[in-house]
Amino acid sequence: MFGERLFRARAASGLSMKELALLAGVSANMIKKYEHNESMPGSAVLLKMSRALGVRNEYFFRPTTVELKEVEYRKRSNLSKKALTRIHADIINQVERWMELAALWPCFPVPAFSAPLFSTQRLTHYDDVEKVAECLRQQWCLGSQPIASLIDLLERQGILVIVTQADHAEKFDGCQAKVNGMPVIVISGKWPGDRQRFTLAHELGHLVLHHRLADNLDEEKACHRFAGAFLLPASTMRQRLGARRHALEVRELYLLKQEAGLSMMACIYRAADLGIISDQTRQKLFMLFSASHWRTLEPGEAYPAESTTLFSQLVFRGLGEGILSESKAAELLGISLSQFHRTRKLESPDVDSYQ
Template sequence: MIGNRIKRARKAAGMSLRALADEVGVSHTSLNKFEHGTLTPSSAQLIMLGRALGVRTEYLLRPERTEVELEEVEYRKHPKTPRKLLDRITATVLDQAERWMELLDLYPTPPIKQMVVPSSVSPSITRYEQLEEVADGLRLEWGLGENPIPDLIDTLESRGLLVIPVEVPEGVRFDGLAGQVGERHIIVVSKSIPGDRQRLTLAHELAHRLLAGHIAENLNEETACTRLAGALLLPRQAVCDHLGNHRNALEWRELYLLKHEFGVSMAAALFRAEQSGVITESLKKRLFREFYTRGWGMKEPGDPVNPEHSLLFEHLVYRALSEDFIGQSKAAELLGISASQFQENRSLTEIGVDATAHQ
């Protein structure tokens, strides 16, 4: 175990056996034995190895596979979602989380950062209106401006959240959940829902991670998370820029265009119009009555927003393979595909293969 980690860290550092041996002050033969597991380095040698390779000693001592637990779980689901289905989804998530942890352990230094709660999140949220400022501050700190977020999954992963898409049986309402595995924050989202609902789910679960312990008792946490999610996806200033500062009427086509520009539902865009002060609450209620009369509560008109996919896990598997941290069989195992399928994907003999098929 220690030998494999020394070898991986050495290769990641671009050092030869002899160069590392000279740096640590051991013989080339001894270092070779360390890497092959026939000789165990002393505590002092481990410290020297860690310093020379730029990794923590804990990395060299960490078990190859660590059993994981899903903690601090927050579900975003329909009230009638069967408990058995939730248990199955949790088991699937744990399996993927274990593979995530194993994959991250391959790297001498973490290939992705840890999520940090931005300073724009107030320590005490006592009014729902404060969440507009939180969203604006979050966009500012993350360099998102006021433009649409083209790939929310990529944005979250770049900030240290692990996103795990899962298959959900047709007809079953489950949108997603947020949780924690060790020090890593994860968001689980259904592959089976439209892109606008998927994006709202991702933003909602992010809000749970960010607002934990910050919401006053007089506020409803779900309402607060939904408000922050909407403000993040469709900022107040963008609403005013597109619709104007005050309107006495709205065209449905305006909401449809906002849907496809910002990746939110027409219903969410209508909520944001009222929350941004563009329309009154009474106009919002009147428009929603018409909205549901038209049957759009079940299915909105026009083309749906395409769902998003995560490619980070697969990318890091192939990076580990290229860095010689793992072989082909381990790479296939981590991706959950056969050796033959992996070889075809790797060699691009199936050019049309969906890059997201194994997520």
């Protein structure tokens, strides 16, 4: 048990056995023995390893219960095996933190996710996908307003969202998995907000549309359509741009992006899907975006990255209700007890939002 946890913490930190050995003052061979459960470190070495790996001592002694199942990557990614191991370890560590928090509650105040029911059970056209997105917005009481934090919204509906910072090569494309039957969506903390939001909405599309599409519909395409429709409803699009247009100004797309958190490119697709612009106009806009190198980096200010407060909120709620102790709260938030005391009195930098 100890060995597996040490390996995972080391993988998440990106340190090699040799590097950790140097920091802990032991040989690389000894680290290998620890990881194979052939030897146990003394308390001094344990302390040094905890510091080097950025975890608390308690981390090594939690029982491992979390296993990611049905992991599906969004695209065939060209990540190295080492980078993938690192991201995977980070995901497990974060999921574990959530599971530990949930297990402390007699009745966890977040409901389990259940795929919503719609009147049209079998979707035969991409326009049906549009209706499903609208219907879900209604069921979740979102009206046609922009969604401020998509992570918060999904987490409150029982979908666990993990934002990994372990994507150092910036090649990770997001993935979806299941933990104890709960859906988990993973995005990168290195992406701009509009890309994070599109990936989240796309993965939500998979959860909602899976097994409900007729054979003539491509699930990837349907999920793209769902993502656009969920983030920026057709009614808002038509209200802002009009029902039929001959051309679109780049600034209009920029304003839409800032309002809804949907990229300008996705707004162009959306305008064409809704028949607001012709395919020819769409092509012209694409050409402009390519020629200006805006496909890789859109002009203007980037849309801010997503953040979430649910985890921290539940930690403090649990603390207030006596469900967890101060030291457990500090451990779950990954900070020292003294830092926690300052945070509790609002004297320390913000730990509420994880980005």
